[in-house]
Amino acid sequence: MTPSAPRTPAAGESAEPVAFPLARSCPFSPPEAYAAMRGNGGLTRAAVPGGKEAWLVTGFDDVRTALSHPASSSDARHPAFPALGDGEQAVAAELRPFIRMDPPEHTRVRRMLVGEFTVRRVQAMRPAVEEICREQADHLLSLPAPADLVGEYANRVSTTVICRLLGVPMEDLEFFRRVTSVSGARSSTAAEVGAALSDLFGLIDRLIDEKAQDPGDDLISRLVNGPLARGEITRTSLLSQIGITLNAGHETSRNMIPLAALDLLRHPDQLELLREDPSLWAAAVDELLRHLSVADVITLRVATEDIPLEGATIPAGDGYIALLAAADHDPRAFPEPERLDITRTRRNHVAFGYGAHQCVGQNLGRLEIEVALRVLFEKAPGLRPAVPLEDLPLRSSSAIFGLEEVPVSW
Amino acid sequence: MVSPAPGSGPRLHADTDVCAGAGQCVRAAPELFDQDDGGLVVLLAADVPQASLPRALDAVDLCPSGAIGLR
Ligand code: HEM
Ligand code: SF4
Numbered sequence: 001m002t003p004s005a006p007r008t009p010a011a012g013e014s015a016e017p018v019a020f021p022l023a024r025s026c027p028f029s030p031p032e033a034y035a036a037m038r039g040n041g042g043l044t045r046a047a048v049p050g051g052k053e054a055w056l057v058t059g060f061d062d063v064r065t066a067l068s069h070p071a072s073s074s075d076a077r078h079p080a081f082p083a084l085g086d087g088e089q090a091v092a093a094e095l096r097p098f099i100r101m102d103p104p105e106h107t108r109v110r111r112m113l114v115g116e117f118t119v120r121r122v123q124a125m126r127p128a129v130e131e132i133c134r135e136q137a138d139h140l141l142s143l144p145a146p147a148d149l150v151g152e153y154a155n156r157v158s159t160t161v162i163c164r165l166l167g168v169p170m171e172d173l174e175f176f177r178r179v180t181s182v183s184g185a186r187s188s189t190a191a192e193v194g195a196a197l198s199d200l201f202g203l204i205d206r207l208i209d210e211k212a213q214d215p216g217d218d219l220i221s222r223l224v225n226g227p228l229a230r231g232e233i234t235r236t237s238l239l240s241q242i243g244i245t246l247n248a249g250h251e252t253s254r255n256m257i258p259l260a261a262l263d264l265l266r267h268p269d270q271l272e273l274l275r276e277d278p279s280l281w282a283a284a285v286d287e288l289l290r291h292l293s294v295a296d297v298i299t300l301r302v303a304t305e306d307i308p309l310e311g312a313t314i315p316a317g318d319g320y321i322a323l324l325a326a327a328d329h330d331p332r333a334f335p336e337p338e339r340l341d342i343t344r345t346r347r348n349h350v351a352f353g354y355g356a357h358q359c360v361g362q363n364l365g366r367l368e369i370e371v372a373l374r375v376l377f378e379k380a381p382g383l384r385p386a387v388p389l390e391d392l393p394l395r396s397s398s399a400i401f402g403l404e405e406v407p408v409s410w
Numbered sequence: 411m412v413s414p415a416p417g418s419g420p421r422l423h424a425d426t427d428v429c430a431g432a433g434q435c436v437r438a439a440p441e442l443f444d445q446d447d448g449g450l451v452v453l454l455a456a457d458v459p460q461a462s463l464p465r466a467l468d469a470v471d472l473c474p475s476g477a478i479g480l481r
Contacts (some may be wrong), residue, residue: 068474068475068476110430110431111431111448111449111450113449114430114431114432114448114449114450115431115446115447115448115449116449117431117432117433117449118431118433118436118445118447118449119433119436119437119440119445120445347468347472348471348472352432353474354474355430355474355475356428356430356474356475357430358430358432358434358474358475359432360431360432362432363432363433363437
């Protein structure tokens with residue numbers, strides 16, 4: 001399906017749609033083509049997998065407008081929804097995770113969860129996250145070097161944190177790690193994603209029963225004995241909402257931690273600033289989030305009415321993708337965007353998105369990244385990549401950008 | 411020109427109907443904003459002291475949902 005012709009709003013738009021998604025040539029920069037697209041008057045036409053077309057939004061102000069406009073729909077059941085993976089649209093249309101819902105339905109589900117992630121609640125999790133990171137750093141450093149920073153540290157930290165938050169028992173952790181590696185890979189077919197998700201849902205389904213009987217101090221227990229018991233959400237929907245929280249909360253941190261560690265190692269002056277003044281860590285995490293913008297292409301939308309941007313209009317009925325890495329590297333918002341500068345005063349990046357769907361787990365995400373990096377650099381002051389950075393295998397098949405494997409020595 | 415009466419400086423307002431609850435305002439200006447147990451914004455002070463003005467403006471810019479404003 002093509003966007004309804006011929007309302008071509010973009011000045012200087014090229015005739016051929018760009019094949020999307022685009023691969024990064026450097027793990028620490030957005031795809032090079034984004035810079036040129038910013039000159040296209042705001043919108044670039046893209047051909048997405050499955051034969052559809054969609055608009056790419058690249059400017060910082062335009063991305064914020066496109067994600068906060070009341071006519072921006074996240075509903076995957078819309079035919080023009082610009083899914084990037086084979087199984088993605090069908091699965092999202094069936095399971096209806098709230099990341100792919102619109103208000104007022106979205107608001108109702110999101111409000112069941114936001115209380116779990118307040119600034120105060122997340123601050124209270126700091127000691128537990130520190131303990132997890134110490135344990136996993138000890139595990140990594142007990143291995144013969146070189147060892148894999150993704151599999152032996154970041155993935156173990158992020159799965160342990162998310163499972164503890166939700167109340168997934170430790171004995172199910174390995175199972176959870178296996179299932180999420182299939183469901184999160186863009187190279188997985190619809191059938192593979194379906195099978196992995198049904199395994200994951202089987203686990204959550206069992207936990208719902210267990211926690212109705214024997215509630216613990218965790219997110220699933222509170223949802224089961226609150227909104228589910230009161231009939232405010234169906235069991236099927238609750239399964240989907242727990243599933244998306246587990247998935248979204250695990251893959252993002254798993255990918256961010258190794259990339260952020262390498263990004264700091266490439267900028268020894270910035271790492272030195274942090275060693276001199278640890279109070280800079282909070283700002284450093286936000287700058288790393290901006291610089292890497294790993295959830296670049298997660299923001300898939302359909303315009304239910306015309307959405308006017310600075311230099312162009314997204315026509316009603318068309319799909320679009322508000323590119324977060326493009327916005328976070330817009331030099332009008334962040335001068336010299338390619339420079340990692342932890343002393344930047346502007347912190348309004350969109351690495352967590354913008355508008356009603358802005359990441360619900362962002363405070364936990366920031367905490368995990370900060371603690372995981374601090375513990376790592378403290379326990380392994382000589383940490384270094386064991387292969388040239390150009391040789392690191394990119395995980396470009398995934399919805400969230402990351403590295404497949406990062407061998408490190410110390 | 412009449413000098414402004416006390417309390418007629420910049421005033422904050424917050425709209426819990428549209429609040430997305432991720433707490434950007436609390437991070438930006440903890441002396442002005444809090445979140446209730448359900449995650450929604452709570453104004454701690456409507457009148458913004460001069461010293462807090464830059465943080466109040468930051469919070470308004472960072473809020474993803476347009477739930478807070480300054481006038
Ligand atoms: C660590 C880095 C993280 C990044 C870069 C990130 C990024 C994002 C982005 C960009 C969105 C918006 C998607 C959209 O607008 O369509 C989002 C939404 C979401 N994130 Fe995160 N995230 C991170 C961590 C987490 C964590 C730790 C959790 C949970 C524990 C989480 C759970 C979610 C959920 C449930 C949504 C859907 C919210 C909604 O639609 O209202 N994320 N995330
Ligand atoms: S920043 Fe805005 S959306 Fe987030 S908690 Fe504060 S008022 Fe609500």
